[in-house]
Amino acid sequence: MIVPLDPPSEAPLDLSALPDAVRITITAHPDIARHFTLPDQTPITLHLTPALPDAAQQPDDAADAQPPVDGLHLLVAVDPASAAVRLVLDPDLLRAFVGDGQEGHRALGHALHHCVARIREGRDAGNGTDVRTFIEAWSQAHPVLLFNAFENHWPAQACAYTVPEGHHVQVRALRSAAATVREAQVPVGQWRGREAVRPAEQVLHALEALLAAEIRSFEPALTTELARHLNAAWCARTRRHHELLFNLAAPWADNWVDEAQHRTRDDTMATSALTLLLQEALATPPEGDRAADLLAVADLVALAELILHSGITAVAGARGLHGLELHVHDTGVFTIDQPDDDNPAATATHLGLDHNAWNSARHDHWLTQSQQVTLADLPSPPPGGPQLGRTPAAFTAPRLPPGSSLAHADQELRQAWGFGFAALTAVLGTAVDWPTSPEGYTVITSEKLARETAAWSQLPEPETLAAIGRLTLDRHNADDPREHRYTEVERRARLATHPLVATRPGELLILPWLIHTAQEVYEAAFQDGRLPDRDLPLPVREALARHRQAKEQQLERDIAAVAERLGLPYCANLKEKDAERVGLPTTGGEIDLLIADPATARLWVVEAKHPHPGYSPDAVIRHIKHFTDSKKGHLAKVLCKVDAVASKPRAAALACAVATDVSWRVVPLIVTQTIDPTAFITDPKVAFTVTNYLAHVLTSPEDPAPGWCPPVEKPNGSK
Incomplete structure (x- = not known):
């Protein structure tokens, strides 16, 4: 063929x-x-x-x-x-x-x-x-070909991702890594738990030194080559993701379930590895004479993938997120993993997050939502049929309701940094559509980008120039003195939030597909009441926190609407003073949703939370400890409310206007907007679900066990 x-x-x-x-x-x-x-x-x-x-x-x-x-x-x-x-x-x-x-x-x-x-x-x-x-x-048979024409805001230039990948490249990277581990005299053996931390650190230091030496040995053109390939990788990932969404909405969706998992894993690994390499090349520029050809980049990508997996696993294990297991063979070949069969004594030293189960649940949830869409739900071609080419668009500033928390955050941002949300949006919108060479990138000056942005958005040029400064990643802010800096996300300037790359003073490398990704990152953060910048001024953070509180209140209304739709008697936002008025002891705070279901004799104590768990090991640990803190954690507060309701179940039922005298069981439940990692730790104490699955949990004949409550079936139909 x-x-x-x-x-x-x-x-x-x-x-x-x-x-x-x-x-x-x-x-x-x-x-x-x-x-x-x-x-x-x-x-x-x-x-x-x-x-x-x-x-x-x-x-x-x-x-x-x-x-x-x-x-x-x-x-x-x-x-x-x-x-x-x-x-x-x-x-x-x-x-x-x-x-x-x-x-x-x-x-x-x-x-x-x-x-x-x-x-x-x-x-x-x-x-x-x-x-x-x-x-x-x-x-x-299903049609061999199907066209879906749609309008998008993708960059104009499509780039082919051509970096070789496969087992042969991975084996070369593992061979280099093994030789480095031998030279570093890492002891041979097998370790688990805390005993694995020190030798794992030795392995990481050896691998990081190898990567730094490899990058320095190349000619300076390596930085631009890495940037070019990263731009192409994001192009391929975006287009392949759209192809997935289209086929998962088609009648042959079941054929794409396994492909969806493979693509998601492989595409994410490629962009993550190239991001690590480019950021390291900016922090410690190459200064050798090795040619940065395609095979050399492939070997670097494979080495970066190995370091990413090993580093994130080892750092998470060392800091108590989950268990840790290290094998070092006398050849230098090693494996760093989370053990599958951690014994109960070992789990006392860490949170026991089952990272694979968390990732699997998030993937299954995404797959379920994707398969609920049909081809008829996808965007239709524009009037007059699909048109190839670009259509000029007027600048639209983010909508900030007067007096809102977002408007206040925007005002504080202008005072502190000299620009607001509109300038961020305008700079990214101008840069993403900048004409590029056939290789998919171009080089311009900050001043030229600021002028063009100001002309399009009608914002003051000093404001657009200030925004460009915050969106630029150069040698100085790409560097980070902390150990294993590539495992940091939230506390480090990174390419996903600083997509304007300065390889030389006064010049910006414009990578449209990386900038498009940054647009999506900022849009998602903005909608969630966040701004992905580690140095946000305190007044801005406080204003955004108030906006997130409003999002949590909307989540509380959403879960109450589910109970209303199911016809279950409920009481929403039962404040402590109201609980005392109906005969309940001190609840320790407001009960977001109290449901009395006489058919199952269950009293549901439902808590709504809208947190953002983050990505790096440190961020996930901090997030989980907001739940597990024995005094102020969310779990302790929910269980306090459960004890109060269990002590006076008839009074709780009456608060929901249910007078039926049954032997009530009190069931705690935490509902989050996204699947929370706390549901996958060793002892989550209560059941967790998301809004999409709340109706299933409430109507299931069985009480939910502590931890994650998935839908009845996985997306591929297996139990």
């Missing part, structure tokens, strides 16, 4: 997956496969090209041939001697794959049957499968 591909910058359509789709359709049904199987086992070659052939290759009557009213005009060529078929995917055929794709799928099936029949005839190979049987079988 052959599909020649144009460079991504020149090809509006990505047909790279079409060969697999056609091949699978041919081989999956015996009636189709039989037609394509020649008696002498000669393979049939299908050459599908998205471009028209040269005029000299077209038959004389090709331009004059008129298709029937219910047919399509297709250009095909058949060579029986070589068992080859050439079929042109011209615009008429491609348009037939819009919508449900059935028209194009049937037309392609008829064309392929006809062409293979001509090959059989020319080779005296029999008739094969008759056309009716073939088309019936072909029509049972």
Whole structure:
């Protein structure tokens, strides 16, 4: 199967997956496969090209041939001697794959049957499968191609990510790492728990020294090469993610469940590794003479992936997030992991976060939400049909209601740093659409970007220049004196929040796909009442905290709406003084939602929380300890409320207007906006769920066990 591909910058359509789709359709049904199987086992070659052939290759009557009213005009060529078929995917055929794709799928099936029949005839190979049987079988398969036209704000230049990856590259990285571990004289052996911390530190220091030496040994052009590949990796990740969303909404979504997990893991690892490398190259610039070719970058990426996994696991284990296990072989080969079977005595020294289970639950939740969307729910093509090209857009500043917490945060930001949310939005919006070279990047000055931003947004140029300064990552703020700095996220200037890269004084490297990612990071943070900057002035942080409090109050209203929809008697926002008035002892605070369900004899004490757990080990640990603190933690407060309700269950039921005299059971539940890591520690004490699954938890006949309460089935249908 052959599909020649144009460079991504020149090809509006990505047909790279079409060969697999056609091949699978041919081989999956015996009636189709039989037609394509020649008696002498000669393979049939299908050459599908998205471009028209040269005029000299077209038959004389090709331009004059008129298709029937219910047919399509297709250009095909058949060579029986070589068992080859050439079929042109011209615009008429491609348009037939819009919508449900059935028209194009049937037309392609008829064309392929006809062409293979001509090959059989020319080779005296029999008739094969008759056309009716073939088309019936072909029509049972999902369309081999489907088009979804939509408008987006992606960068104009699409970049191909070409860094080699695979086991052969990983083995080379592991070989280099093993040699370094041997040279560092890390002791050979196996350790668990606290005993593994010190030798794991030795391994990390050896790996980090290796990476620093490798980066320094390259010519200075390495920094730009890493930036170029990172930009391309974000392009591929964004486009592949959209392809996932489209296929998970299609009737063949089940075929994409495993692919979704692989893509999410692999694409995340590639961008994370290149981010580490570029940030390290900025902090300790290369100064050698090694050529920064593609294979060299591939080896660096594989080494960075190994360091990321080892470093994050070791740091999290050393700081008490979960257990730690280290194996060092006498060859220097090592593994650093979270043990699967931690014994109870060891868990007393750490929180016991099951990181794999947390990641799996988040992935399953994303998959569930994605599969609830259908093709009809996806954005429709714009009026008049899809249009290739860019449409100029006027600048729109973030909407800040007068007197709101966000408006106050914006005012404080202007006073402290000389710019507000509008300037951040304008700078990123200008930079993301800046014209680039065919390699996907360009170099400009801060002053030029500030002028263009000011002209587009009508903001003062000093304000846009100040915003550019905060969004720039250079040698100084890329550096960080802390150990294992690549494991830090929230407490470090990083490329996702500082996407304007200064490789030389006065020059900015514009990487549109990295800037697009930063736009999404800032947008998500802004919607959540945060600003991803470690040095935010205190008045700004306080104003944003008030906005987050309003978000938590909305979550409280959302969970009350679920109880209302289920017809369950409830009392929302039961304040301590009101609880005492109905006969409950001191609850220690407001009960967000109290539900009395006489059918199951359950009194639900539901707490709504809208925290942001962060990403780095330190951030996750701090987040979990906000729950687990024995005196002021969220868990202790919930259990205090549970004790109060359990001591006077009839009074609690009456607060919900339920007078039924039953033997009540009190069930605590914490509802969060996103899946919380605290649900996956060794002793979470109470059940956790998210708003999407609250109705299932409340109506389940079984009481939820402490920890994460997933939906009934996983997205792929398995229990």
